Amino acid sequence: MARFELAKAIHHIRYDALTAQQVLAIQLDLSSDTDEHHPYAAAICNKVVALLKTMGKLAEDYLSVVNVAMKVSLLPENNARTRYCDINETKQIIEAAINYHCRSNGAYIALLFLTGCRATELRLRVWDDINIVKGTLNIPRTKNGSSHIIYLSDYMIEIFQSIPRATGNPYIFAGHRHGKPIYQPSHAFKVIKEQA
Structure with missing residues (x-):
């Protein structure tokens, strides 16, 4: 839209x-x-x-x-990624995200790095999509239209369990608006990168 x-x-x-x-x-x-x-x-x-x-x-x-x-031809894109985080930088970002004052935003950013999910696929997950006992996160519909199961490590499960549940909100990463997920936390990510 x-x-x-x-x-x-x-x-x-x-x-x-x-x-x-x-x-x-x-x-x-x-x-x-x-x-x-x-x-x-x-x-x-x-x-x-x-x-x-x-x-x-x-x-x-x-x-x-x-x-x-x-x-109509597409325009040439010169936005190729030239730098990636190394393992130590990734660890620092995850640690800073875990310690971020907003648990939903921090856990979301940490879990993006840990799971490798697309941003929207993770952001729109509801509590019913996660099975702590089996250690799985179900994504009913991915970008290509199929379903996908992510197998969670103990550390990922620990992060999911640390996220407070918002009353009346089915989303794991609950936003401030009633019954809605968080928006893309660009400001939180900027702060987390600076802290890392």
């Missing part, structure tokens, strides 16, 4: 009336400095265009509408 919000120039256009030039105009607008926004990174622009290509594929499959978004 957030990606489609960035394509607001075509919100009122039927897909069978959409042109490749209009999709290209969205890409150019997002990558330019305008009165409304600074230029978006190439990766963000590509995600918007990729979404339109996917929508176009569905329109093509179900409605026999030409997928005009396929005519």
